[in-house]
Amino acid sequence: MYPFKYKSSIVKNRWYMAAFSNEISRQPIERTLLDTPVVMYRKESGTPVAMYGLCPHRYFPLAKGRLEGDDIVCGYHGFKFSESGECVEIPSQEVVKARFCQPVYPLEERGPICWIWMGDLDKCDTNLIPPYHDFGLDQEGWYYSSENYFHLEGRSQLLVDNLMDLTHLPYIHQQLGEGGDTLKKIPIETQERDESYRILRKGKMPWNPFLALIFGESAAYEGLADFVHLSDFYGPELIKTSIPAITKLPNGEDVPKELGQMLILHGITPETETTTHYFGFSTRNFRLGDKALDVFQYESELQVRQQDVDAIKAVEERLDVAAKKHKELLAMADVPAVQARRKIEAMLAKENPILDE
Ligand code: FES
Ligand SMILES: [Fe+2]
Secondary structure, eight states, rough: OTTTSSSSOOSSSEEEEEGGGGSSSSSSSEEEEEEEEEEEEEEESSOEEEEEOTTTOOOGGGGGGGETEEEEEOOOTTOOOOOOOOOEEEETTTOOOOBBBEEEEEEEETTEEEEEEEEEEGOOOOGSSEEEEEEEOOHHHHHEEEEEEEHHHHHHHHHHHHOOOOOGHHTGGGGHHHHHHHHHHHHHHEEOOOSSSSEEEEEEEEOHHHHHHOTTOOOOSEEEEEEEEEEEETTEEEEEEEEEEEEOOTSSSOOTTTTEEEEEEEEESSSSSSOOEEEEEEEEESTTHHHHHHEEEEEEEEHHHHHHHHHHHHHHHHHHHHHOOOOOOOGGGHHHHHHHHHHHHHHHHHOOOOBOO
């Protein structure tokens, strides 16, 4: 499947975002993750559970059933399953003869996010959850905001490609104005780190109205400021972009603490081979708890992400036919996207030996 040579383009052995923590409650929800229907709910203790979402009896969605303590009862004929997936009751008979277990999946709640592992159990290790310390989540002096979710009608790789090539900013996100234009012209550097594959852009940008909105009206400067812009590819499941961080003021002075870092996170979870759950959130280490900034940023991010979602949908609708007709024309700015594809291709090669015809 485009752009990979394997039948499936979904890497299984990763921790993916299954849900924001506040989505999972005592009311079961159903979400298809990695081409598999999953039901999620909380036990009485508050611990979240993820289980294969269809009842093995007649494939009724378990999310339409109800909880009894920590067990879930199917809403069709009342088969009951414990939190570990075991079928513990069939109301129409005295005993459950054959021992049957629904698959359950490791679900790890870390702060505002529940991560799910649907790959090989012998490879499941919570140390592989993306490194929160690297993007300010649940860290002292950092603030979490702008939680949002989009259903993307496109394969997850198109979102990875989109985030690894920010030269689309001045075209898809014209409202960002000069900021986007500046990034387009800056040469990129790349770094292989323990935590991520990093893309850096360093340059000068005019102090503009967008920066004033982010850093506050009092932070008003004239002229060109030095900045660094970082993107981090943690894996197919999470990418970080950011608002350019100012490293020197236009007047040459050092940057005050108030001009901190704002990071934009993109959780990417395949729903099917051609559709994706897109989870967005942001962290920052300045203007902590500033509601006016929260509102501005939330609205801005909704707009930006919707624009990407619309663009990717337009590509997905044409992709299968187009990719058979001609090869992609690649540009210099595609280096990070190509590199990310290589990394994903290597992950797929380990898991998925079946080549596409
Ligand atoms: S479909 Fe669930 S009990 Fe029959
Ligand atoms: Fe974008």
